Amino acid sequence: MKNGTINRKKEHLKIAQNHSVHFEEITSGFEHYHFVHNALPEMNIEDIDFHTTFLGYDLKLPLIICSMSGGEQEGEMLNRDLAIAANKSGIALALGSIRPALENRDALGSFLVARENAPDIPIIANIGATQLVKDFKTKDLLKLLKKIQVDAISIHLNPLQEALQPEGEPHFKGVSRAIEILRETLPYPVIVKEVGFGLSFDVIKRLQKMGIQWIDIAGAGGTSWSRIEHMRTDDNVHRRIASQFFEWGIPTVDAILHAVRVKQMHIIASGGIDDGLKFAKAIALGADLAGAATLFLRARNSDGVEGITNLIKVFSETLRISMFCCGCRNLEEFRGNQSIISSRQK
Numbered sequence: 001m002k003n004g005t006i007n008r009k010k011e012h013l014k015i016a017q018n019h020s021v022h023f024e025e026i027t028s029g030f031e032h033y034h035f036v037h038n039a040l041p042e043m044n045i046e047d048i049d050f051h052t053t054f055l056g057y058d059l060k061l062p063l064i065i066c067s068m069s070g071g072e073q074e075g076e077m078l079n080r081d082l083a084i085a086a087n088k089s090g091i092a093l094a095l096g097s098i099r100p101a102l103e104n105r106d107a108l109g110s111f112l113v114a115r116e117n118a119p120d121i122p123i124i125a126n127i128g129a130t131q132l133v134k135d136f137k138t139k140d141l142l143k144l145l146k147k148i149q150v151d152a153i154s155i156h157l158n159p160l161q162e163a164l165q166p167e168g169e170p171h172f173k174g175v176s177r178a179i180e181i182l183r184e185t186l187p188y189p190v191i192v193k194e195v196g197f198g199l200s201f202d203v204i205k206r207l208q209k210m211g212i213q214w215i216d217i218a219g220a221g222g223t224s225w226s227r228i229e230h231m232r233t234d235d236n237v238h239r240r241i242a243s244q245f246f247e248w249g250i251p252t253v254d255a256i257l258h259a260v261r262v263k264q265m266h267i268i269a270s271g272g273i274d275d276g277l278k279f280a281k282a283i284a285l286g287a288d289l290a291g292a293a294t295l296f297l298r299a300r301n302s303d304g305v306e307g308i309t310n311l312i313k314v315f316s317e318t319l320r321i322s323m324f325c326c327g328c329r330n331l332e333e334f335r336g337n338q339s340i341i342s343s344r345q346k
Contacts, residue, residue, distance in 0.1 A: 021223050085305050201258040224249075
């Protein structure tokens, strides 16, 4: 099991980097929205301010690099580079599942490297929901979180991925109560996220009743874990089953709009946010932060830390120009402002 988890992470990274694993029919939905151009913004572009706060940190940009890796040697180098770029750019960073470090102390270094290289930004740990209802000890998790020096923990809900994995554990009975207990007992904020199939209005409401204040809706339209798990197995039956779910999920925009309806819920948007304009649209539709994963993986594997940093600059300047051309000086004027973004489907 120890090596199995790490090997699975290696396979996930390799497939995400080298293969086309995006949805083909379902889109994120951002193409259905456009900004209302303001030809008379009455400001200078230097007036734009999109600083924000998250987990007690001041961020230069409402951007987060979403969960990817950890445990394997490749993951340590990736987390180091992501941390360096994120710290330099003043954005948030989420780590991949810390399950490998719970199972094997040798995997700890791939997570410690993040805080070592990113002392000034929020770092989020990540663990699967099914781990909470297995042979799970909160004290072991707490020790690990303290060692890694994170600022919050996210719990990822991935029932479809677990159901499609040959070695998956689709055991979600008791997860809701486990989330509540974790929120009540851990001295860390608890974020709940999907992995790319979206959160529905009903699930978001239930999470709020559990006391959850931050969610990552991680909608459909970007990386498809159904496709990744399809590629991981040589079993023809398993491959055929996985192929049935290539277009399963709630589009990212729909999930954002579900979340916005739940008052006082803080929203991280991800899923198919593969350019700066989609990032800007996610914030304008109401997300507190927005981010991506595979996009940063490929930028790093192509051009190292500089590739990540340059991609962040593209997101930053696209948001700046979008706000300028909508006449919004800050995020308070821009975020959730229905007068500056319109649906083409109306």
